[in-house]
Amino acid sequence: MLRGVIPNNRCLALARLFALVLALAVIPAISQAGELQIRTSVDHFIKTKTPYKGNVGTSVLYRFDNGFFFGGTVYSAAFGDAGGLFIGGVEVGKQFRLGGGNFAEAAVFYGGGGGAGQVPGDGSLLRPRFMLGHDFDGLQLAAGVSYVRVTGSKISTPALELAFTAPFNLLSGFGHVDSCSSCDDMMGKLHVSLKEVKAVAKSFRPLNDGSRTAGKKLSPMFLAGTEFVFDFTQKFDIFFSAAGAAHGDGAGYAEWLAGLRYIHPIGPVDLFADAGLGFAGGGDVNTGGGFIGAANAGIEAHLTDWISLTASLGLTGAMNGKFLALVPAISIAAPLGGTAKDRGDTPLNPTKWRVSGGYSVIPSHKGMRKPGTGGSKSLGLINTKFDLMFSPRFYLSGQAYTITYGDAGGFAMGLVGPGYTIPVGDRFAISAEVLAGAAAGGGINTGGGAVGVVNLDLDYKLSSSVALGLDLGWIHSWRGGLDAPLIGLGLKVDFTTFQ
Template identity: 35%
Template sequence: MGYRLSTAAHTGLGFDRLMLSGAQLHVKARNDVPASTVRLVGTRAEWRASEHAYWGVEAAAATHGGADGYMELLGTGGWETSASAIGLSDLYLGARVALGLGGGGAVETGGGSLGKAAGVLRWELGRDAFVGVEAGAVRSGSGAYNARYAQWQVGLQLDHPGPPQDAPVVGVAWSGSVQHVMKAARKDGRQLDLDTVGIKLKRLVGPHFYLTGQAHSAVAGEAGAYSVGLAGAGAQTGLSDNGWRLSAELLAGAAGGGGVANQGGAVAQGMAYLGLSLNPGSEWQLGVGRIRGQHAGLNSRVIDISWTRSFGVGQR
């Protein structure tokens, strides 16, 4: 945004890393229930407690594996260190644990308490982005649910550790969204409209380009457990001096649950938006586009109405 501020404090949005994740769980057989495979899509936000330690929160929902409706919410803490000693300064190795609650979707978690432990590898892609993988185990407090899992992550680094310094101000926006998904294919063969509410995070990487992460969940349309997690990039440009703006974005992620037919869970979504800024930092957007699954099934038009709040944050 062309400005700088001097700070020694954490900036960003109050947290330091934000990521989208996908996981595959191999659930062990128990009693008369055979072993199964469950896929999850989720998000995680983390705060640094020190150079090596961090803590955060994570949420995920099932998209595949006969566990429609399963969701989990956990607090997490971990430790990591750079592999600079072997010449790989952008590679970080660590471990983390998580405790919280999970249930639904015919997944037997007993009283609902969950614990996780995992090893983590993270690779920084320049200053502001990273990818990662982790492998570990998750277990319910009662022992009824016991699984091994592998997870991939893609994320944004919103703040960086270091001494006080001048921080460039970058543009960030939060959006509240209502989407109408038309004729969403269902597992029973029907095609029914559904409505979702969601939240979007956008971070500018120049005057006309941005990165975005989004999460949406169904609130109507006989698809109560349907959820979507998306990440991607977009472009925007002003149309006039009266506050009109045109933007377009291409996203990929995972969707499922609520009886919506989306074999494999992977989706892509393309959207175009017309926006109007009624006052500085506030914008209404009307969007149209399409969401499509990797395989036969979900392939629907999407209408989106969003209210966006923009502001600048210092990035160390």
């Protein structure tokens, strides 16, 4: 009678495995010093049975002094014809120093995803990798092999891999703190600070007749997403953004971009121009292999110390596909530590965060899948959440989910919304959240992609900065059949950035 409401043993086993990996990775951070790194990798499959030939991978890793490291990685299809295939998850590994600047590295990645019609099944990926490399005074270059097998698909092959790793000198500290003990040393190096976080809404207005994979013209698309902006120099910022289709045509389309933005302050506003590269696809949008470029110009008005508004106009297009669109966009931002006109003249200002990673389940239910897609399993998803703490109780949460189980390869969702925390004694806390965002892919019936979530979290503190969280929520698709509980378990870690 409870079949379809209670996830089966395999789904629960995956949840336990992911929670264990997170625990083993995060707990050493309490006692081990280390550094944040960013890694870019390129791989090419040796045996291919699908149009999916290889990836570009992007990782943010925390490496401890003893050689162990953990972090998040996103693989984006870049070779072949599988634009829109994304696989995200967690990676844990160890680097072994061999002398003379040489090293060996072994790691394992666990995650999930899909897209581009390449993963009709679960979309789970357990990827071991072994690399040999050299450290050029902090900049690391490595080459090696890995094995890629995505469950529920024909993707099963060794891969050759090349990776470049550099320090990501972000002004930050572990826990919720008011001063940065390592910032003086870090500011003597090339470094970045987190400047602002944006909620972005934009429209794609296709400019040609080949923007759809079938050769037809794409109708206007409306996207919702998030952007993180980092100070780089007085005149330049670095940005990372992700967005997904939430209304109109292209349900299932998703993109992420990284780029450089030039800033020209004029009184209370900033004029800007930027350019970025990234990966995108899904929703029958013709992005070819998935590699895209974007350029924009606009204006940002600083209304208060905590709110700014941005309007821009730009172009986004596929490098080896026919997709090309005019992109008007607006965003609301939370500046973290001052506006451009006083940047560099004020003391370091702390901004407190909570990051969590875990595993969530959506029980199978009537109407969850589109007609004719088949499948009756519950959905298992890896989740990653960032909470921006405006006070010890009130916060803004951004959340991303990617599929690893449930015959829905390619299903993913992103959510954003406010939350409020109430402490209960010394170790427990209850948080309530109201979230909205986009969800699509994998044959799941989300209509145009817009979804809403109400969530109740019960947290138990393992230490002053680490907590175990149980999530009890409900997800509802405004125009589709997805309407069910959203249940999760994960670890939460407090940290502080400085601007």
